[in-house]
Amino acid sequence: MSYDANVRTFLGFKVDFWSVTTVVVLTILVVMLLLPIGSVFIVSFFDADTGQFTLANYVEVFTRNYYVKGLYNSLLVGGLGTLGACLIGVPLAFFMARYHIKGKTFISTLAILVLVSPPFIGAYAWIMMLGSNGIVTNFFKAFGIQTPTIYGAHGVILVYSLKFFPFVFLMTKTALTSVNKSFEDAAENLGCNAIERFFKITLPLVFPAVSTGAIICFVLSIADFGTPAIIGRGFRTLSTIAYSAYTSELGGTPTMAVTVSLVMMAISILALFAQRWFLAKRRYASALTNRPVVHQLEGWRNAGAHTFCFGVVIVAMLPTLVVMYTSFLQTNGPVFTGEFGLSSYQRVLSDAPEAIYNSFRFAFAAVVMIAIFSGLISYLIVRRENAISGFIDVLMMVPYLVPGVVMAIGYVTTFRTGWFDLTGTGLIIIMILFIRRLPYGVRSTTTNLRQIKSSLEEAAINLGCSPLKAFIKVTVPLIMPGLVVGSLMSFITAINELSSTLILYVSGTVTMPVKIYISVLDGEFGLAAALSTILLVCSGLCVYVVFKLADDRESSFL
């Protein structure tokens, strides 16, 4: 039998389902990811008025005090926020991984809920507690005590520390549970006491994980727009500068917004490369012969560890609780009357039903696409190892690094042309949610697929299935858990998206986070709280399902 006769070729390449898929995926990534970023990149090199090639935009960012100050502020809150997250996350991980702490599941769950709640809700809740008319502020004012203000850099740093520490915590905890115990035994045998052992051996060994968590914190802090916008009060970071530049340049070419955003992105990328470079020499693969032992602490140490663990997650959760509490306070217009009631929710139904509808519609549509493409892309990455799938794998890192503002401006410049204009449609929002959250789905599915032996698909093909049929009948059912968990993670992050949708929305495509942001700015705290609560409950439900489905529930959230 002539086998080769059945193989179709095109320009000398073998054509089968997977080569076609590779081309489709690559095309989509080029159009929806690289093109918008590229167009933003180009805009930044041209003069807004004359259309001439210039480096003046960058020169301006690095020389004009307004921008330099923003750059400095971004690095300040990003750096210190990350440091704060590490100072909270690392000890928490250590206590949770190495000692018996009662209510570990509760602590982990709260940490993850903190992770999935949008940061600007936290910022706004801190205002409700420590702002000029906050609960705590007023409480102390009654005794004549002046509490420190939450507004400004230190407020932003506080919010980032308490918001992003779960990344460091989850990463470090996983690493701590897999450090070979013999290393620590050897250190002890060579004369280290517990503290020396931690700083000389354990911490260096988990440093790769700590730094990975820290980089996530840093990238998210730099890109975060909501927190400095709400709590900054004149404290400007690059992301707030970019947004106000965009709104003031509206109609014209958003040159300065784009340039500032690209500087922001460059910082994230530099930080990531620095970390990669640093870690390249520090890969400690370890054969797991000896798992660490979980100890019982005694007396005050035990009490101290418990206080710290519970204290941290409860304080971090406090803003969310305040928001939920506030949503049940009766309002009269924007004014709280001091009684309990459901008027805020009535306002949601009368003023913002389309925000809820839109949020679900967009997130759901994006996630369906994410699920389909996650399956296909992870198969390409894991099973078809070649230059193109390697490139796709690298591209999957890009959305993590590109701030929402950059992506959104790129979408506006790319998809508003003479022939067609997608701006103002729901489609453009679905597209941007899809591309920004695709990596979550791909990562979860890829991890799952790597654990499945390729011999299973080979067996199906050997038994007569075509590659496509083998994928659908064998691979898809096996990667379903990863696919579902990845999709849920994408859903949680998509429904909470603010930075890109804030630029792309029009009145017909307003989403919950956008509506919350606008409400906060308008002083409509009741409405904002009720919408936030709805958002949080959705996220919480998704977290619950992930917990039910995932084997390693905590690392699903990274």
Add this chain to the structure above:
Amino acid sequence: MSSVEITNIRKSYGAVLALSEINVQIDSGSFYTLLGPSGCGKTTLLRTIAGFHFQDSGTIKIDGRSIEQLPAHKRQVGMVFQDYAVFPHLSVRENVAFGLKQQKVERSKIEPAVNEALRMTQMESFAERMPHELSGGQQQRVGLARAFAVDPTVMLMDEPLSNLDAKLRVDLRAELRRIQQDMGMTTIYVTHDQEEALAMSDTVCVMYGGVIQQAASPVEIYKNPSNRFVANFVGTNNFLKASHDASGNVTLGGAKIADGINHSDTNSGLVAAIRPEDISVMDSNQEPNGDKISLSASVRRVSFIGREAEVVAVTEKGDEVKSTVHPTTEILSLSEGSAITLAFDRALTHVFVESDTGRRLT
């Protein structure tokens, strides 16, 4: 170096007794091996000496000084780990210097001590490498050098060679023994590999079920096992059901192999143990010469394994007997069912009580 005296060490995990009244006396400079199957308590005992486990009761003395209440980092005992435990974030040199720095040894003295330890283990040329650039065998040399460098009172080794491949294991074992003897370093060595134990040790201590079964020289352990467990675990052995009568005579296949045995327990029988290499295989019509015991048997299989042939036969009473003999043409031509006579020395036969750890009677 230092002597070690372990008295009445006891350790339990809940209801499971891991170590039961362990008493060990180790002379200064000797190589003492704890040998036993997994779960026998050998590693627990070693880690208790190192301070990683805490005994329920009992004392551990090094040169007469009690250390059993000290935390692990203050015991000054060297340890070599099964999985090397070479710190992956430190270079070879930094690993070896780690313990010295920890002891706040003067900077000027660290360098020569590190170099000496690296020289001993032939790792000088690798001093600046990182652990991931080393093979398993090299990593274990670093582990060894690191433990030497601090000049410990006693060296503890937890199956240090078990993760290496067979050839390297044999080479490194000879080298380890040489270094140990050169330095006169008191060593407690844990292994489940009996060949390793016999080849390296001054004293082999066979453990089973958290109890020391026998502690003696390798030859003594092999030739005169004190109970059936030791006879079975160390080397290969045949156990043949023996009969005894009220007057204390023990017989095997009609031939008397011992007398004057005082074994009144009627619940358990007796077994005679004879090693495969002590059995000769003869034609069924041949009579053994001298004071030998002979048993008629039929061949089950003959395997040629190079230097020798292994003959497995079944006696008339149904016991399976393995013997290793010179692979002559006659032996190799035996086929299944051939009638043969198995002959062995009365003096090389030991009688044990039939239980797992039944004591030796002759």
